[in-house]
Amino acid sequence: MDRREPLAPHRGLPYAILAIFLSAAAFSPTVHGAAHVADDLQRIASNGRAIVAVGNDVLSRSTDSGKTWEAQKLEKRAALIDVAACADESFVALDFHRQVWTGEAQGTGWRLAEGSMPEDFTPMALACAPDGGFWVVGTYSTVLHSSDRGASWQKTEFGEDAILTTIRFLDADHAVLAGEFGIVARSSDGGASWQMLPPVPDNFYAFDAWFTDTDTGWLTGRGGIILGTRDGGHTWTPESNAAGVPMYGLLSGGHGHLFAVGELGLVQQRGSDGTWRVLPSPTSGSGYLRGGIALPGRSSLIVVGGSGASTPAMVSIEPQGGQ
Structure with a gap:
């Protein structure tokens, strides 16, 4: 059954996610000592030495716990929608234009990776696995993996006409991903294979996922729904959302x-x-x-x-x- 609709705006996809590449806003660099980096930022990551925040034509770093920020120059314009810190303290940032950028441990020295993702794929989220591999999920229930820092990509498809919106690695072996239409999948072999779990009821659209161990985790989704699991994602229980509005990100x-x-x-x-x-x-x-x-x-x-x-x-x- 073809359930595809136009990507922008997509079924329930928060405009916050799409804004960075739909916006025509110009790059707004930050000077040392400024607390304000840009009007629209999408993600932030830390390796313990530096913090990196990304957005539309924005990549800024801080080495003083966020007190001051310094804009980093890129070789060309980029619509950055996600960023992660790797185990070796390097950084990787996801470009909506189907590429990744890599940075050094101090949040400097950013370079565009040589390889591009498939042209029929729209990336949505990024993870850097403990072994240094890059993982990207997105449209057409597709998972991409690069073991050479973005020079080439290997594809896994679940055969669903759905967008995957989040991927997390718990450790070197265990990972979880989620997306629309209630999709949740787990890996226990570092992403070499994936097990599709029972769909979350009511065509749940996941914005983010967080697991503290292989059994205990949470999903956020449309309508301000927050779900928790104690059995590794086989069943989910609603939790009260005091704000009553969608929550787009989870963090520990x-x-x-x-x-x-x-x-x-x-x-x-x-x-x-x-x-x-x-x-x-x-x-x-x-x-x-x-x-x-x-x-x-x-x-x-x-x-x-x-x-x-x-x-x-x-x-x-x-x-x-x-x-």
Whole structure:
């Protein structure tokens, strides 16, 4: 059954995801000491030495825990939609134009990888596996893998007319991906093969996934839905979303703390009782948030987004009320 519709705007796909390549906004470089990087940022990653934030023609780094940001020059324009830190501390950024950029441990020295992805493929999300392999998911339920830093790509297809929106590696062997129409798949051999799990009911459209171990994980999706699993994704249980709006990204703050960022610039924290509460944030009430990182040794997050939410922004995550 052909369920395909036009990609932009796609079925429930948040405009926040599409904005970076639909926008005609010009590159807005950042000077040293500026807290504001760009109007629209999509993702952020840290290797413990440097932090990198990406967006439409924007790639900026910070080496002082987000206090100051420095724009990085690229050899050509790029619509960057995701970024990841690898085990060797290098970075990789995903370009909507079916390519990846690689950067050094200090968030500098960015180069465009030689290889291109298939022309009939639209990338949506990126992961850097513990072995250094690059993994990209996107349209036509396609998974791409590069073991040579983007010089060439190998394709796996699930045969579904669906968009895969997120991929995460738990460790060197275990990975999970998810997408629209309730698709969730797992790998226990480092991505060499994938097991399709029972579809999440009601044509669930996943925005992001996060697993703390092979059994315990969460999905965020359309309509502000947050689901949790305790059996590795075979069944899912709804959790209360205090904000009642879509949450586009999940991130760990360490010590078992889980956070979600999303529409209206909101940040939520999951309590030990399974409930979510909205945290005070300078971005609350404006735009959207797409990603974030926790700062090691500090009770704060750095979150990124756009459409009126001035980011990167610092959010306190001091424990409250038994969280």
